[in-house]
Amino acid sequence: MEIINTKEIVKKYGFKFTKSLGQNFLMDNEVLKDIVEGAEVSKEDFVIEIGPGVGTLTRKLLNAAKSVCAIELDSDLLPILEQELKDYDNFMLVHKDALKVDFNEITAREKSVKLVANLPYYVTTPIISKLLTGGYVFKSLTIMIQKEVAERIAAKPNCKEYGALSLLVQYYCDTKIIRKVSPESFIPRPKVESIVIRLDRLSEPRVKVKSEKLFFTIIRNAFNMRRKTLWNALKQLKLSKENLENAFLAAEIDPKRRGETLSIEEFGKLSDNIYDIINQ
Structure with missing residues (x-):
């Protein structure tokens, strides 16, 4: 198994983390493997990754998928990604805020589209909402998010986690928790636990409503x-x-x-x- 050392890449380029962008890079190879396997990425799939960081997960996705489009907001990461992933001809990099991206433009003509991402905590809910309500053609979203948010997404009635986010996601998707991820798996360490969750898009919304x-x-x-x-x-x-x-x-x-x-x-x-x- 190819071992990718996130810490070494960060050190090599002297990269400085920007707290306001919620940057926590994954460095646990077992978790990376579980994300790609949990997303069931295959050579049929066009994968979109939001917030690729230094390309640790991106590399594994590139080896498994037909092609990968990574969307990165931090301009300091662009030269690192271009250098580290220069040997992959199935890699595309977009420098943009994911909340302002028209995903239909990127995925035009693609038959099987999956999103796989370690989402920055501060934009988790707006991004999920955009992806589900924007009329995009994703088969699934496999995302690493804050444990509490994942529990809210998967919650059933009559518990304190159940709320508007639970109903929004469950209206459009089936949910499956892939695994928990400890703070030690990241650089820098977040203060909270994370969960990898997969949202499989339903062919029709879970309930048919008039409005x-x-x-x-x-x-x-x-x-x-x-x-x-x-x-x-x-x-x-x-x-x-x-x-x-x-x-x-x-x-x-x-x-x-x-x-x-x-x-x-x-x-x-x-x-x-x-x-x-x-x-x-």
Whole structure:
């Protein structure tokens, strides 16, 4: 097995970490191997990597995939990546903020697209949201993220981790936790544990709703103030008392319940009944 030493590459180029970019580079070869295997990367796949760092994971992806497009914001890393990966003709480097990238432009004509990344913690939720709601053609996202965020993504109703992020991801994807990763696996060491999680895109959303916009508005309102009952949380919708009562009645949901007790199917049912009342 090829051993890639992240520490040595960092030292070789005298690279200085930028705290504001959330840079924590992975240096554990077992974890790198598990990420690539967990993502089930094959020679059929066009892989996008966000935040390649010094190219430690990128190299393993390049050996396994058809091609890899790495998106890096830090201009100081570009010459390092170009030098370290110069022998790979299936490597493409984009200098851009991932939140501003049109992934459809990059993946045009590609049949099998997977995203594999060690995401900076501070942009984890915005990037996941962009990737899932932007109409992109990813088969799966295999991402290393903060343990608490991964637990929220995979959470089921009736636990404190369950919330708007759980429902957003589970609306679009099946989730599978690949492995835990300790702080010792990174340079510099983060203060928290990480988890590698894979999100497999569903061919259709998990529930069919009449208005996705209303569905997610109701979910956000339900979790903005977790201790509120659904009745109090959904007063934000500015429906009359009678209409709100009728919506709960038609959905067979007790308005005294809290958002964290509702399944995704129940949120879908409530959303559709409110939609019908709004549009009658």
